[in-house]
Every structure is written in C-alpha cells, then in structure tokens.
Amino acid sequence: MPHILRVIGTISRAEFIMPNLGSLILGLAWGATSTMSLSTLAVLIVLSFTIINGSSAIGAQINTLSDYELDLKDPRKKNLTDAVEAIGKKRIKILLSLEFIITLALVILFIYVNNNPGLLLLWIIGISLGWIYSAPPIRLKARSWLAPVCLILVLGIFPVLFAYFTFTSTIQPFFLLALVGLAMTIYGVIIPTEIRDYFGDKTMQIETMTVHLGLVKACVASIALISIGAIFFIVAYLLEWLTGSRPYLAVLLLIIPVSVFIVITKIRKLHGLSKQYMDSYGNIPLKEQIVSISAHNPQWIIIITQTYSVLSVILLINKFV
Numbered sequence: 001m002p003h004i005l006r007v008i009g010t011i012s013r014a015e016f017i018m019p020n021l022g023s024l025i026l027g028l029a030w031g032a033t034s035t036m037s038l039s040t041l042a043v044l045i046v047l048s049f050t051i052i053n054g055s056s057a058i059g060a061q062i063n064t065l066s067d068y069e070l071d072l073k074d075p076r077k078k079n080l081t082d083a084v085e086a087i088g089k090k091r092i093k094i095l096l097s098l099e100f101i102i103t104l105a106l107v108i109l110f111i112y113v114n115n116n117p118g119l120l121l122l123w124i125i126g127i128s129l130g131w132i133y134s135a136p137p138i139r140l141k142a143r144s145w146l147a148p149v150c151l152i153l154v155l156g157i158f159p160v161l162f163a164y165f166t167f168t169s170t171i172q173p174f175f176l177l178a179l180v181g182l183a184m185t186i187y188g189v190i191i192p193t194e195i196r197d198y199f200g201d202k203t204m205q206i207e208t209m210t211v212h213l214g215l216v217k218a219c220v221a222s223i224a225l226i227s228i229g230a231i232f233f234i235v236a237y238l239l240e241w242l243t244g245s246r247p248y249l250a251v252l253l254l255i256i257p258v259s260v261f262i263v264i265t266k267i268r269k270l271h272g273l274s275k276q277y278m279d280s281y282g283n284i285p286l287k288e289q290i291v292s293i294s295a296h297n298p299q300w301i302i303i304i305t306q307t308y309s310v311l312s313v314i315l316l317i318n319k320f321v
Helices: 002-011 014-031 038-066 075-087 089-114 118-134 146-167 173-196 198-203 209-213 215-242 247-280 284-294 297-320
Strands: none
Touching: 002 038, 002 075, 014 038, 014 146, 014 173, 014 297, 038 075, 038 089, 038 118, 038 146, 075 089, 089 118, 118 146, 146 173, 173 198, 173 209, 173 215, 173 247, 173 284, 173 297, 198 209, 198 284, 209 215, 215 247, 215 297, 247 284, 247 297
C-alpha cells in the first residue's frame, strides 16, 4: 500500500500540495472574517482544500499521461514514466474518472453548505483549462503564449479565487492587487521548469513560450515577472496593514525581497549559462548544467509560495486577534 500511494503521489505531482496550501491560505486570509464561527471555518477550509488538491491531482495526471511518450526520451523523468508503467495507463484513466466524480460530488456538497453556486462555475472553468492544457487535440501547453495564460489562470488565479469566494462574496481592491502579484510570481517561477524541458520540447517541436522566446529571453521574463509580481504583492499587503489597526506589521514585508533575491540569484545563473550556451552553438556540458540547475525549481517555488503564505497567515491572525 505505501508503494502504491508513493506512485500515485508521483503521477499526481504531490509537490503541488504546498503551493495549493498557499492558494488556500491567501484566499482564506483575505476572505475570512472574524464573525465566522470556528466550526464553520473549519468545515469550509477542509472542503475547499480537498477540492483544490483533487482538481490539481486530476490536472497533473492528465499531464503525466499526455507527456508519457515524450518523457520516455528524458532520463530525468524516469520516475514519472516508471510510475505510469507501475500503475498502467488504463488504471490511471479509471483513477482519473473516480477522482473527477468524487471531486464533482464534493463541489456540489460544498455549494450546498456554502450556498454559493458561482463556485461551481469557477471549478468547471478551472478543471476544463487543466484538461485542455495537456491533453490533445487542443494541448495548450504547445501553443506558445496560450500556455502561460492557461497556467496563470489554473495555478495562480482560480485556486485562490475559489478559496476566497468560499468565505466571502465581496471583492476587495487590495486582494485583487495581491492576486495579480501572486499570478505573475507563480508563472515567473514556473518558467525554469520550461527551461528544464526546453531541449526536449524544441526537439519535439513543442512550441512552449520558453521555446518561442529562447533560453536567454525566458530567463529575463522569469526575473521580470517574479520581481514585478513581488512588488504588487508587497504594495497590496502594505496598503492593507497601513490602513489597519496594526501598521507596524508592514515591516514583515521585508522577508519578500529576501526570498525573491535568493530565487532570482539562481535564475540569473541560468541566464548566464544560457547566454554561454547560445554563444557556444550547443555546448553539451553547458546544456547539462542548465538542465541540472533548473531541475531544482520546485525548491524555488516553495521558497516564494511559503514566504507569501507566512504573510497571509499573519494577515489572517490579525483579523481574529
């Protein structure tokens, strides 16, 4: 049983649980109010987080199945292909069907408890985008600029909105500012994942945004998105705290530049190696260094998302204390 769970965790990209938790915390921090009872809050949190993770697992499994043939040619993705072979494509499709039915049932239950039918529309759009992002014949991930738009919506916008509208029906301007910052940052830290896959995608003529831009410009775009996204996020929290009863909390925002600096330092190294690689007309050792460094991207995602989550937890606690 533990082995099967590990294999399912691999094809479901268990590493997305922490970013999903970040989405929940951000939506909760801005949407929850001190007038809510703790029991109601607990039920809504559990249901919301379960639905977000279930939807994320469905999208990841579709991606794993759709990319299986391509991943067979990449030794760095052997864990994914081995996991597919261990379970079997047919069983994964059955698992996908069961997960879809269970998640849909939870969404319907959630709407009944929450009395907010708009959440169903959010879920339908999000799960549909997650499906067509990877699966043929549409396969948005191979359609240049449509890929980042889809990723920003699926990973940065819809999960947070789903969590946010779980607890409120009003829209706060500062929240929207934070959401824009988060969305930009998330795609910024996802670009190194596309850089890791750049060589395989280019060989297979898969037109991702990174393939379209090239390695050097993709690194520049990553740094710009992370930096600008962080500024938006900082401004949103700064305005929220400065107009509240505890303006001194704004000093905590200094942890964002620190975490962003750590991540951008890694991406700048990728940028330098990418320039050398382009100038060398395909130096193999440089190529391997680029792939090796960009493979650490999940750690960079955690650094950024957990920094944002810590600040969101403080924002939440401030509402109830």
